[in-house]
Amino acid sequence: MFALNATSSRKARIAFAARDGENGRVLPRFLRRPARFFAKVFDGEIVIPRFVEPVGLVGIFAATALYGSVVSGQFGGAAERVTAALGFAVNEVEVSGHRNTSEVAVFEALGLDEFTSLISLDAAEARKALESLPWVETATVRKVYPGKLEIGLEERRAFAIWQTGETLSLIERDGRVIGAYGGAGFASLPLVVGPGAATAAAPFMEMLSRYPRFASQVKALIHVGERRWDVRLANGITVKLPAEAPEKAVERLMAMDEQTQILSRDIASVDLRLEDRTTVALTENAMLRRAAALEARAKAIKASKRSSI
Structure with a gap:
């Protein structure tokens, strides 16, 4: 047995439940406070408002939906659409330093569309995607909230x-x-x-x-x-x-x-x-001109020899 400091008999029962006699099981420390809370609820010491139940159900359903999105790989897309709808959609792209790389190629490399969110866009991954383009030597990506993307390119030089x-x-x-x-x-x-x-x-x-x-x-x-x-x-x-x-x-x-x-x-x-x-x-x-010149020279030599006889 062990001493109880609380004056409430209900508290005494909770403490006693924590250790069921000398040979009883001892609850882990992190479970003792929740155990006391639920004991108070069951004993009527704590009254839960009526609206908590529907709110709790909604929370359970929301958590279930969130878990399903994460497991199925759709959470990222959902989060992107939500943040885009909240005003963080990429609506302006400024590209500089490009001469042989088209802006269309830049947009395609980054996968930009009307649902792209500046919050969910990974600047490091975007830079790698840009540097995979044929002409791009190095790239910089800067996010300017709420919806502007600044891209700087340094292109390779044709020799x-x-x-x-x-x-x-x-x-x-x-x-x-x-x-x-x-x-x-x-x-x-x-x-x-x-x-x-x-x-x-x-x-x-x-x-x-x-x-x-x-x-x-x-x-x-x-x-x-x-x-x-x-x-x-x-x-x-x-x-x-x-x-x-x-x-x-x-x-x-x-x-x-x-x-x-x-x-x-x-x-x-x-x-x-x-x-x-x-x-x-x-x-x-x-060669043709040279052959003609040699032939003309030979004829001239022959003509000079005949005239000298």
């Missing part, structure tokens, strides 16, 4: 057009592919062709930039055997450079052009692959 087979792609300086080449706005970019050209083009073009008179004429770069380069100039001439020390070959070509204006002539290619020899190939028209 060249890379051709593999019949496929044309826009690439960055490090060779990463941005996306398919669409033609508009990128026609001035150099064309790099062949396997390995995407990653090898930047250092090679940096070398060519030291010879601006030559680099300004470059139209396309063809990576041959992933070892060396053929340079196609804007006038159609192909310059074949060696795999080793191509800069020396370019210097030799520049010295030759200074003396003979070889790059302004009607030729098809200049082969600089051998250090001690330069081979020049004429165009088909130039």
Whole structure:
């Protein structure tokens, strides 16, 4: 048995129920106060108002509905619609820093519609979704309550057009592919062709930039055997450079052009692959003209010999 400090007999019964004799069970501490409360209710010491019952039923039904929504995965959508209806719907989107990324692509990436709530929108997830777009390098997402979304984009920079087979792609300086080449706005970019050209083009073009008179004429770069380069100039001439020390070959070509204006002539290619020899190939028209000139020369020689007899 144990002592009771309360004066009420009802309180004494509650305390006694907590320990049923010396060998009785002891209620856990967190259950003792609820047990005392319900004992008072059952004994009539506490009177519950009549309106509590319907309110309690409503609460039970609401809790059941909430539990069902959570279990079925519909709670997020319901919460989003409720907060949107309360005035937190995204009704203004400000996009900045985009040139090649359309606003439609931004909206689709974020899944925005008239029911999108600014409260339920996850800014970190939105940023990841935007950075998955082809042109987007980095993105920032800022929520301005009650209904404005500010989006800042930093786009990737196209360095060249890379051709593999019949496929044309826009690439960055490090060779990463941005996306398919669409033609508009990128026609001035150099064309790099062949396997390995995407990653090898930047250092090679940096070398060519030291010879601006030559680099300004470059139209396309063809990576041959992933070892060396053929340079196609804007006038159609192909310059074949060696795999080793191509800069020396370019210097030799520049010295030759200074003396003979070889790059302004009607030729098809200049082969600089051998250090001690330069081979020049004429165009088909130039070959025809050369053949005609040789034939005319031969006739003139014959005519001069006949006249001298």
